[in-house]
Amino acid sequence: xxxxxxxxxxxxxxxxxxxxxxxxxxxxxxxxxxxxxxxxxxxxxxxxxxxxxxxxxxxxxxxxxxxxxxxxxxxxxxxxxxxxxxxxxxxxxxxxxxxxxxxxxxxxxxxxxxxxxxxxxxxxxxxxxxxxxxxxxxxxxxxxxxxxxxxxxxxxxxxxxxxxxxxxxxxxxxxxxxxxxxxxxxxxxxxxxxxxxxxxxxxxxxxxxxxxxxxxxxxxxxxxxxxxxxxxxxxxxxxxxxxxxxxxxxxxxxxxxxxxxxxxxxxxxxxxxxxxxxxxxxxxxxxxxxxxxxxxxxxxxxxxxxxxxxxxxxxxxxxxxxxxxxxxxxxxxxxxxxxxxxxxxxxxxxxxxxxxxxxxxxxxx
Amino acid sequence: xxxxxxxxxxxxxxxxxxxxxxxxxxxxxxxxxxxxxxxxxxxxxxxxxxxxxxxxxxxxxxxxxxxxxxxxxxxxxxxxxxxxxxxxxxxxxxxxxxxxxxxxxxxxxxxxxxxxxxxxxxxxxxxxxxxxxxxxxxxxxxxxxxxxxxxxxxxxxxxxxxxxxxxxxxxxxxxxxxxxxxxxxxxxxxxxxxxxxxxxxxxxxxxxxxxxxxxxxxxxxxxxxxxxxxxxxxxxxxx
Numbered sequence: 001x002x003x004x005x006x007x008x009x010x011x012x013x014x015x016x017x018x019x020x021x022x023x024x025x026x027x028x029x030x031x032x033x034x035x036x037x038x039x040x041x042x043x044x045x046x047x048x049x050x051x052x053x054x055x056x057x058x059x060x061x062x063x064x065x066x067x068x069x070x071x072x073x074x075x076x077x078x079x080x081x082x083x084x085x086x087x088x089x090x091x092x093x094x095x096x097x098x099x100x101x102x103x104x105x106x107x108x109x110x111x112x113x114x115x116x117x118x119x120x121x122x123x124x125x126x127x128x129x130x131x132x133x134x135x136x137x138x139x140x141x142x143x144x145x146x147x148x149x150x151x152x153x154x155x156x157x158x159x160x161x162x163x164x165x166x167x168x169x170x171x172x173x174x175x176x177x178x179x180x181x182x183x184x185x186x187x188x189x190x191x192x193x194x195x196x197x198x199x200x201x202x203x204x205x206x207x208x209x210x211x212x213x214x215x216x217x218x219x220x221x222x223x224x225x226x227x228x229x230x231x232x233x234x235x236x237x238x239x240x241x242x243x244x245x246x247x248x249x250x251x252x253x254x255x256x257x258x259x260x261x262x263x264x265x266x267x268x269x270x271x272x273x274x275x276x277x278x279x280x281x282x283x284x285x286x287x288x289x290x291x292x293x294x295x296x297x298x299x300x301x302x303x304x305x306x307x308x309x310x311x312x313x314x315x316x317x318x319x320x321x322x323x324x325x326x327x328x329x330x331x332x333x334x335x336x337x338x339x340x341x342x343x344x345x346x347x348x349x350x351x352x353x354x355x356x357x358x359x360x361x362x363x364x365x
Numbered sequence: 366x367x368x369x370x371x372x373x374x375x376x377x378x379x380x381x382x383x384x385x386x387x388x389x390x391x392x393x394x395x396x397x398x399x400x401x402x403x404x405x406x407x408x409x410x411x412x413x414x415x416x417x418x419x420x421x422x423x424x425x426x427x428x429x430x431x432x433x434x435x436x437x438x439x440x441x442x443x444x445x446x447x448x449x450x451x452x453x454x455x456x457x458x459x460x461x462x463x464x465x466x467x468x469x470x471x472x473x474x475x476x477x478x479x480x481x482x483x484x485x486x487x488x489x490x491x492x493x494x495x496x497x498x499x500x501x502x503x504x505x506x507x508x509x510x511x512x513x514x515x516x517x518x519x520x521x522x523x524x525x526x527x528x529x530x531x532x533x534x535x536x537x538x539x540x541x542x543x544x545x546x547x548x549x550x551x552x553x554x555x556x557x558x559x560x561x562x563x564x565x566x567x568x569x570x571x572x573x574x575x576x577x578x579x580x581x582x583x584x585x586x587x588x589x590x591x592x593x594x595x596x597x598x599x600x601x602x603x604x
Binding site (some may be wrong): 007008009010206209210212213215216217219220221222223224225226227228282343344345346348 | 415417436437438441442447449453454455456457458459461462463465466467469470471472473475476477480481483484485487496497515519
């Protein structure tokens with residue numbers, strides 16, 4: 001053992017991450033002003049970006065950290081959305097409050113869903129979650145009070161009476177639809193920022209370190225005292241909660257729901273998977289980059305119909321082959337830049353001198 | 366005082382018996398070596414002790430407690446540390462982070478509390494220069510050292526070493542043996558599976574010979590090496 005007066009400490013932050021933190025706060029503040037600054041179309045585009053980003057962050061935490069390759073997240077999107085509609089239509093709950101509560105319903109669904117799917121491993125787990133999502137869709141389609149298989153709309157009065165709408169109409173002279181869009185948008189902005197911050201925090205704690213260990217080698221992690229099962233359950237329930245809120249929020253803004261749309265595997269899992277894979281799985285930056293790429297592709301290619309899906313597929317496959325760590329992984333490996341640093345660097349007497357080689361690999365965590 | 370006690374432990378995979386009525390005990394502060402031909406069930410025995418696989422019959426007591434049905438995680442927390450024959454690093458984590466996992470979870474303490482302890486283990490095992498490199502980029506020797514370092518970071522009372530010297534050069538092996546000896550001298554009980562006999566015999570007090578899942582003999586290293594039976598089944602292959 002070394003007996004000299006050396007003090008070893010750990011450091012995670014980098015200069016780039018500090019600057020980025022400041023920039024990110026400014027971006028969020030500017031973005032908050034969007035409903036006053038830009039057209040309703042753009043606000044809706046931004047809403048789409050934010051909500052898809054939240055779904056992507058959730059899937060990334062599930063697959064990229066807990067190794068839970070779910071292709072059934074639409075179960076929580078759809079169930080969250082339907083429970084919001086149910087609370088508003090049947091119980092007269094304020095839509096905004098119902099959207100928050102939808103998270104708990106999604107988490108409740110995750111308990112039996114996890115009970116069954118956790119018996120399966122890897123790809124089988126994925127198939128299992130998909131089957132569960134289909135089963136939930138079929139059951140919800142029987143719910144006559146909410147329109148059965150054809151779906152239903154959110155009552156106009158409920159949207160008018162939604163918390164904040166009256167205030168926006170009076171103060172800023174907005175129309176009802178404009179005001180409820182603005183509220184949904186702000187909700188999405190807060191949700192996206194909170195999700196990124198929450199997941200970043202989780203990854204920086206001891207639990208996050210354990211999660212990364214489980215991802216890399218579950219047998220070794222267990223042998224070192226990591227409770228792998230408990231961590232996976234925690235991640236599964238947390239992501240179900242956030243995914244449920246997001247689903248409810250998406251359908252609050254759409255104001256119309258049907259089982260086929262709300263439980264769509266393409267919209268709520270395939271696109272999300274694409275975003276995470278091209279951006280870079282296993283990093284917080286990855287889904288953000290992936291979301292931007294996905295949005296640009298969608299805007300430029302959506303007129304081509306099914307060719308658009310083919311192109312998305314090819315890009316996804318090409319990324320998996322040539323840049324398995326995604327676009328962000330590629331960039332991060334070249335430059336060493338991490339905007340959400342998770343690496344614990346060992347430093348001696350406060351200086352980085354034993355620690356030069358923190359750049360390798362696009363994965364941080 | 367008896368630290369570990371195995372009583373009639375048996376395990377089969379289908380028709381293949383990998384552990385057959387194994388009974389032995391290890392006292393606190395002892396160093397026990399385990400030898401036997403390939404496929405004798407040495408690594409399986411470690412998996413049974415750490416709980417990675419469950420026993421069909423028999424019981425395992427550690428520190429006087431019956432741990433036969435206890436999970437690998439709990440056994441680690443109660444003080445059983447191990448290395449894997451094929452190193453199992455967390456490849457995307459750095460060397461230091463690998464130790465942090467072991468320290469923080471294996472001892473149930475905060476990351477900050479164990480950081481300097483982990484750094485000292487890295488110094489002792491000669492890995493300090495690689496502290497902030499991804500474990501996936503290490504050489505074989507470094508991976509073996511990381512296995513040892515990570516096991517030490519859990520502060521084990523009982524350290525299980527699985528062929529930690531295998532595949533190393535003479536010089537590399539000598540350095541590793543020195544480290545193990547130092548750890549043992551600090552009071553850590555060691556059970557060591559090894560084919561590199563001169564390395565093993567320079568550290569251990571007793572030698573246990575395993576053959577087809579059965580204990581063939583247990584005694585002083587010299588007696589075991591001189592036993593006719595052991596020579597035939599184990600060393601006989603080399604003569």
